[in-house]
Amino acid sequence: MGVEVRVEGLSKSFGAQTIWRDVTLTLPTGEISVLLGPSGTGKSVFLKSLVGLLKPEQGKVLIDGVDVCDCAEKDLYEIRKLFGVLFQDGALFGSMNLYDNIAFPLREHTRKNESEVRQVVMEKMEMVGLLGAETKLPGEISGGMRKRAGLARALVLDPEILLFDEPDSGLDPVRTAYLNQLIVDLNAQIDATCLIVTHDINTARTVPDNIGMLFRRNLVMYGPREVLLTSTEPVVEQFLNGRRQGPIGMSEEKDAGQAAAELAELRGEQGVPHIMPQLEATPGLPERTAVRRRQDRVMANLGSLTPSAQQEIFKSLTPQERERYGIREGAPATAGARSGTLSQGEIAQVPQQPAAAAQQAPQGPAEQPTPNPTTPNPTTPNPATRHAAPQQPAPAPQGRPAQTPGSHGPAQPGHGARPSPRPRPRGEPPLQSGFQPDDEPVSARRRWFGRRKGGEQ
Numbered sequence: 001m002g003v004e005v006r007v008e009g010l011s012k013s014f015g016a017q018t019i020w021r022d023v024t025l026t027l028p029t030g031e032i033s034v035l036l037g038p039s040g041t042g043k044s045v046f047l048k049s050l051v052g053l054l055k056p057e058q059g060k061v062l063i064d065g066v067d068v069c070d071c072a073e074k075d076l077y078e079i080r081k082l083f084g085v086l087f088q089d090g091a092l093f094g095s096m097n098l099y100d101n102i103a104f105p106l107r108e109h110t111r112k113n114e115s116e117v118r119q120v121v122m123e124k125m126e127m128v129g130l131l132g133a134e135t136k137l138p139g140e141i142s143g144g145m146r147k148r149a150g151l152a153r154a155l156v157l158d159p160e161i162l163l164f165d166e167p168d169s170g171l172d173p174v175r176t177a178y179l180n181q182l183i184v185d186l187n188a189q190i191d192a193t194c195l196i197v198t199h200d201i202n203t204a205r206t207v208p209d210n211i212g213m214l215f216r217r218n219l220v221m222y223g224p225r226e227v228l229l230t231s232t233e234p235v236v237e238q239f240l241n242g243r244r245q246g247p248i249g250m251s252e253e254k255d256a257g258q259a260a261a262e263l264a265e266l267r268g269e270q271g272v273p274h275i276m277p278q279l280e281a282t283p284g285l286p287e288r289t290a291v292r293r294r295q296d297r298v299m300a301n302l303g304s305l306t307p308s309a310q311q312e313i314f315k316s317l318t319p320q321e322r323e324r325y326g327i328r329e330g331a332p333a334t335a336g337a338r339s340g341t342l343s344q345g346e347i348a349q350v351p352q353q354p355a356a357a358a359q360q361a362p363q364g365p366a367e368q369p370t371p372n373p374t375t376p377n378p379t380t381p382n383p384a385t386r387h388a389a390p391q392q393p394a395p396a397p398q399g400r401p402a403q404t405p406g407s408h409g410p411a412q413p414g415h416g417a418r419p420s421p422r423p424r425p426r427g428e429p430p431l432q433s434g435f436q437p438d439d440e441p442v443s444a445r446r447r448w449f450g451r452r453k454g455g456e457q
């Protein structure tokens with residue numbers, strides 16, 4: 001079971017160079033998140049800050065109640081054991097064969113004897129499809145194999161948080177697709193909280209549960225995949241479509257007038273972007289338990305999302321899932337969605353009783369009950385959560401004990417009633433969300449999406 005990572009108001013500079021400022025987000029337990037951004041926006045610096053390799057000047061990185069930015073060395077040492085990191089080049093020792101490379105953390109950080117080390121190493125090598133390559137040197141194998149060896153090494157200490165720094169760099173599209181499937185499969189097997197830094201659009205479109213984007217020293221958006229994949233925010237749209245036209249220039253800065261002219265030229269050609277289905281775990285493996293947890297969270301906060309995102313989420317629901325959330329089959333999904341009425345704390349709230357919530361919202365998820373903002377509970381508005389994905393533990397899937405984000409209980413196989421493959425309901429009426437994008441104050445959307453005041457700079 002992974003642990004939640006909460007980043008609050010994080011700012012990092014090198015001398016006079018601000019890399020990013022006031023970054024706030026939560027990597028929810030066991031979910032896969034992707035961090036996007038043009039080159040040089042500080043994605044790798046962000047990963048290093050999470051592990052405590054770099055010290056941001058301001059803000060917190062909270063893991064298991066410990067602030068990585070401000071803790072004793074011994075606490076940092078313990079926290080680092082929760083991490084597995086796949087560096088861009090695999091970071092293998094060139095003079096060691098793959099077996100010894102992968103065994104290295106076990107020999108350094110555990111008291112396992114050689115036979116126990118062997119058992120773990122072979123298990124991880126099998127997981128990443130490298131059995132038989134034990135005696136190869138890193139220089140004798142392909143880039144894809146090096147990545148997989150690096151991944152096996154990142155897995156040997158059974159990490160609860162997995163960080164991937166551009167796992168696709170240097171790989172052809174087919175190898176990238178295999179690696180992406182491997183990441184999803186690993187997540188299904190170990191339920192670790194994953195963060196992937198990537199430039200690869202296909203990875204961003206198909207792998208993560210949540211997506212964030214850094215641009216011009218800010219986290220411009222962070223939220224469920226459906227929000228960013230349907231976003232018409234120029235910088236997000238430009239990046240996810242790999243276009244020249246838009247605010248991102250060759251050296252990050254682009255003349256505002258030129259960007260506006262390019263966007264005007266494009267206008268009319270673009271509709272709501274098509275969302276590709278998210279990758280599922282390979283048949284035969286346990287299903288990803290994070291899928292259900294995320295779905296509960298997203299459904300509880302549906303009213304705070306854009307209409308396009310809501311529509312995509314509706315389309316992805318199976319009949320069983322519709323029933324679970326109290327959406328009547330055949331009933332038009334008239335939402336009467338609230339627009340901009342959620343407090344920050346409410347956005348961060350996860351339903352404790354999804355079934356009860358569903359009973360109160362028989363017509364559609366937009367009628368989810370609003371927690372009483374005056375009640376002193378964990379949903380009390382907290383400025384630190386304004387960019388964050390929800391931080392409360394999601395209700396346990398049916399038949400499973402609830403676990404707090406910090407608990408280290410054993411991962412449970414399967415995740416309840418979610419069927420696979422997931423049939424997409426045909427001929428359903430289109431969602432009428434009940435509000436148009438312009439109805440919602442921009443500030444309300446920023447709270448969920450993590451946009452800073454002032455928007456794009």
Ligand SMILES: Nc1ncnc2c1ncn2[C@@H]1O[C@H](COP(=O)(O)OP(=O)(O)OP(=O)(O)O)[C@@H](O)[C@H]1O
Nearest residue numbers: 014019037038039040041042043044045046166199
């Ligand atoms: N240790 C350091 N000392 C000084 N500057 C640094 C250090 N590490 C990174 N930087 C600077 O921070 C900025 C962001 O670097 P980073 O590698 O995080 O970008 P990135 O978004 O990961 O880029 P890419 O996508 O090209 O890998 C760069 O300008 C880089 O030169």
